[in-house]
Amino acid sequence: MTKHRNNKEMAILEAARKEFLEKGYDGARTTSIAKNAGVTHAMLHYYFKSKEKLFTGIFDDFIHQVVGNMTVLFNDSDKPFIQQVEDAVSLHFDFIKDNPHIPLFVIREISTHPERIELIKDTVSTTVGGFFGTVQKSIDQAYANNEICDIDAMTLLFDILSLNAFTFLAMPIFNAVFASQIIDDSIFIEMRKQEIIKTIHKRLAK
Amino acid sequence: MTKHRNNKEMAILEAARKEFLEKGYDGARTTSIAKNAGVTHAMLHYYFKSKEKLFTGIFDDFIHQVVGNMTVLFNDSDKPFIQQVEDAVSLHFDFIKDNPHIPLFVIREISTHPERIELIKDTVSTTVGGFFGTVQKSIDQAYANNEICDIDAMTLLFDILSLNAFTFLAMPIFNAVFASQIIDDSIFIEMRKQEIIKTIHKRLAK
DNA sequence: ATTATCTATAGATCTATAGATAATGC
DNA sequence: ATTATCTATAGATCTATAGATAATGC
Numbered sequence: 001m002t003k004h005r006n007n008k009e010m011a012i013l014e015a016a017r018k019e020f021l022e023k024g025y026d027g028a029r030t031t032s033i034a035k036n037a038g039v040t041h042a043m044l045h046y047y048f049k050s051k052e053k054l055f056t057g058i059f060d061d062f063i064h065q066v067v068g069n070m071t072v073l074f075n076d077s078d079k080p081f082i083q084q085v086e087d088a089v090s091l092h093f094d095f096i097k098d099n100p101h102i103p104l105f106v107i108r109e110i111s112t113h114p115e116r117i118e119l120i121k122d123t124v125s126t127t128v129g130g131f132f133g134t135v136q137k138s139i140d141q142a143y144a145n146n147e148i149c150d151i152d153a154m155t156l157l158f159d160i161l162s163l164n165a166f167t168f169l170a171m172p173i174f175n176a177v178f179a180s181q182i183i184d185d186s187i188f189i190e191m192r193k194q195e196i197i198k199t200i201h202k203r204l205a206k
Numbered sequence: 207m208t209k210h211r212n213n214k215e216m217a218i219l220e221a222a223r224k225e226f227l228e229k230g231y232d233g234a235r236t237t238s239i240a241k242n243a244g245v246t247h248a249m250l251h252y253y254f255k256s257k258e259k260l261f262t263g264i265f266d267d268f269i270h271q272v273v274g275n276m277t278v279l280f281n282d283s284d285k286p287f288i289q290q291v292e293d294a295v296s297l298h299f300d301f302i303k304d305n306p307h308i309p310l311f312v313i314r315e316i317s318t319h320p321e322r323i324e325l326i327k328d329t330v331s332t333t334v335g336g337f338f339g340t341v342q343k344s345i346d347q348a349y350a351n352n353e354i355c356d357i358d359a360m361t362l363l364f365d366i367l368s369l370n371a372f373t374f375l376a377m378p379i380f381n382a383v384f385a386s387q388i389i390d391d392s393i394f395i396e397m398r399k400q401e402i403i404k405t406i407h408k409r410l411a412k
Numbered sequence: 413a414t415t416a417t418c419t420a421t422a423g424a425t426c427t428a429t430a431g432a433t434a435a436t437g438c
Numbered sequence: 439a440t441t442a443t444c445t446a447t448a449g450a451t452c453t454a455t456a457g458a459t460a461a462t463g464c
Binding site: 008039040042043046047 | 441442443444445446
């Protein structure tokens with residue numbers, strides 16, 4: 001059984017990720033998770049004890065994935081800073097495009113249950129803090145080199161995150177209201193990407 | 207009883223608005239709504255038949271409030287277009303600041319139940335369509351006058367909406383991760399407002 | 413007579429667990 | 439012997455309604 005070991009456990013995890021991501025904690029059903037995982041409902045409690053415990057593990061994974069992805073985008077290459085930023089914006093945009101449910105999921109769960117983040121607060125804040133420091137150094141240098149205007153690292157990153165994430169947060173609304181009649185999803189998304197790169201570019205201009 | 211008429215009905219509506227806004231449809235409890243409204247739970251069904259019907263009315267109100275607010279911000283005064291835009295950004299930002307739960311509420315409910323918007327799709331899309339047309343005319347004129355660069359109305363409005371709404375979508379995360387240790391909420395919010403105005407200003411620059 | 417309100421409870425759903433049975437590894 | 443899985447059901451919670459009682463307006 002070594003071969004099969006944890007197969008069902010993994011199936012439950014996979015089904016749970018999907019269920020929680022799409023419906024949120026409140027909307028998720030452990031019965032639905034078990035069904036989609038192809039196991040009886042009792043197995044879920046056998047491996048994970050409770051809905052809350054199953055959720056917590058998955059939630060932590062997502063948070064670390066998001067933070068890890070963000071902090072890895074700025075690599076101090078020898079490219080001009082403004083080019084580095086544009087590349088980072090593009091990569092970050094594509095990451096969300098590949099995981100379009102993540103922004104709403106993270107925002108929803110932290111908004112409705114702020115206490116959940118306490119578990120990972122310290123890890124995340126130090127990681128993010130260090131990341132801000134790195135970016136700020138690059139900014140200061142580029143500013144000294146007269147390449148860009150002066151700007152706070154957090155401000156710039158918040159701008160980028162806002163524009164990128166909101167594109168996908170708003171997609172269901174966009175679709176529902178008028179998109180399908182006018183232009184295709186993927187075309188609109190590509191348009192937004194180019195627009196965001198342009199906006200950030202102009203924001204950094206002197 | 208003329209005086210008291212509908213008092214309890216209004217109390218239920220008020221409590222329901224708060225409950226749905228803060229917890230979403232899935233997280234909301236009709237028992238909780240009745241309790242906060244100071245009535246027995248049966249009253250809720252007496253006036254509104256079902257949780258779904260109670261929700262639908264409230265949801266429609268919020269949607270129309272949001273759309274109505276957005277479309278009223280651009281008033282074709284004789285001020286320079288770029289000044290009009292900055293004023294609109296500022297007013298829109300303040301509107302969300304006064305109703306910080308609305309962005310997540312609207313996004314969450316449409317994402318999890320896209321069919322809900324069908325009811326108001328037509329009204330909203332024509333309203334928004336007309337609004338886009340008005341703004342586009344102002345843009346074209348300002349561009350002809352050499353005041354701004356060329357830009358699509360929808361693109362500009364999506365930029366503004368992204369930056370403004372995301373500020374408040376991300377506040378709980380910001381608070382949870384590090385804000386409280388560094389700066390006060392209201393200071394951060396004011397910083398974001400100024401930053402967004404500046405970003406949009408630069409975006410429109412030739 | 414009609415409208416508003418309460419008590420009591422049905423009915424549905426969801427999470428969780430107890431206990432029996434089957435499969436695996438030593 | 440231990441781990442994995444299933445059946446059956448408990449226990450909690452939530453929405454909804456039936457039916458009785460009180461208040462109001464004509």
